[in-house]
Amino acid sequence: MIKEAVSHPIHLVAAAEQLTLLPTSAVKARFVLNKSTRERGLRHVAEIRQQLAQSKTVSPDAVVRTLPARHDRAA
DSSP, X not given: OOOOOOXXXXXXXXXXXXXXXXXXXXXXXXXXXXXXXXXXXHHHHHHHHHHHHXXXXXXXXXXXXXOOOOOSSOO
């Protein structure tokens, strides 16, 4: 069975929206996060920012890893 594609006029296509960690008054009701989810998200963002800051201070030489040679393959 072949379904016919439905085309919508461009003015009816909804703009892409994204969940945010903004105060609930600035967010549409369908995107409101409960307090615990919001706090967990903020903690996670803080952890990621900390990891990024640490990775910028690490010497590039410290990131290089030497892997063991693979002897199970022909050269």
